[in-house]
Amino acid sequence: MKATRCILIGAIICLLAPQCAQQQMQRQVLESNTVVLDIGHYYAPGRGGQGARTPDTSCGGMLEECEFWYKYVGEVKDVLEQAGYCCVITNRGDLPTDPALAAAARQVGVVHVKSPQPTAVYLSRHHPKRMAVGILSADYALDCKPAAVIFLHLNSDSETWKISNKGAFYCNRVGVPMATTMAEHVNRTLFGHGLPNRGMPCGVVIRTDGHKGGGDWLNTCNDSWVPALITEIAFVSNPEHARFLNHPINAKRFARAIGEGVVLYLRSR
Numbered sequence: 015m016k017a018t019r020c021i022l023i024g025a026i027i028c029l030l031a032p033q034c035a036q037q038q039m040q041r042q043v044l045e046s047n048t049v050v051l052d053i054g055h056y057y058a059p060g061r062g063g064q065g066a067r068t069p070d071t072s073c074g075g076m077l078e079e080c081e082f083w084y085k086y087v088g089e090v091k092d093v094l095e096q097a098g099y100c101c102v103i104t105n106r107g108d109l110p111t112d113p114a115l116a117a118a119a120r121q122v123g124v125v126h127v128k129s130p131q132p133t134a135v136y137l138s139r140h141h142p143k144r145m146a147v148g149i150l151s152a153d154y155a156l157d158c159k160p161a162a163v164i165f166l167h168l169n170s171d172s173e174t175w176k177i178s179n180k181g182a183f184y185c186n187r188v189g190v191p192m193a194t195t196m197a198e199h200v201n202r203t204l205f206g207h208g209l210p211n212r213g214m215p216c217g218v219v220i221r222t223d224g225h226k227g228g229g230d231w232l233n234t235c236n237d238s239w240v241p242a243l244i245t246e247i248a249f250v251s252n253p254e255h256a257r258f259l260n261h262p263i264n265a266k267r268f269a270r271a272i273g274e275g276v277v278l279y280l281r282s283r
């Protein structure tokens with residue numbers, strides 16, 4: 015009889031323990047005031063930012079997503095800090111050799127994860143079934159016990175100029191409310207309000223396929239119940255977007271709108 019009772023109690027503990035661990039993780043995320051901003055791609059000495067770039071300089075200059083975010087991530091951080099949140103900025107590579115970008119990186123305290131091979135695939139330390147290029151940034155983000163993780167990118171779908179307007183926040187499952195709030199905010203303040211998008215609103219796409227770009231960054235965050243998304247809302251291959259973003263005043267507005275969207279979400283939790 016005593017043995018039966020022990021087995022029964024053991025079975026109940028086994029059933030409840032994962033649920034408790036899940037609830038504890040969810041509570042930790044909800045109580046967190048830290049947002050991690052990851053600058054996408056990396057800077058290669060002599061070659062510059064290794065993300066997507068404009069086909070040429072005809073739309074107000076060259077625009078490359080990694081370099082763009084080194085220049086403007088401080089605006090996102092400023093919005094978050096003004097609203098009372100802590101902000102950690104990461105990049106999977108090393109400090110840029112370009113003096114202006116290096117100065118910008120130092121000013122906002124970018125943590126360079128130094129993958130150490132920024133182009134190699136790594137397993138996540140937190141969730142080893144997840145693997146991707148750049149996943150060590152996601153791991154570092156989870157080390158920070160964040161409320162949210164934002165992977166800062168610009169979109170591109172062509173090597174030549176092409177009018178593309180179907181940009182979106184690519185998010186994990188637990189990131190849908192955040193992505194929706196952010197999309198609503200940029201649709202209210204940015205798309206069609208300075209940033210030309212031919213009437214097409216910014217979308218929200220759930221990405222759970224680890225084989226697709228950034229899929230496992232989002233999955234590993236989802237495994238820890240952390241809302242995460244990739245900002246693929248404007249296209250460097252769209253001449254209208256490039257012309258807009260090549261103006262520093264517009265670029266700052268764009269970056270700040272992303273920060274404002276995150277704040278609106280965090281305040282709604």
Ligand SMILES: [Zn+2]
Binds near residue numbers: 054055065066079168
């Ligand atoms: Zn990118």
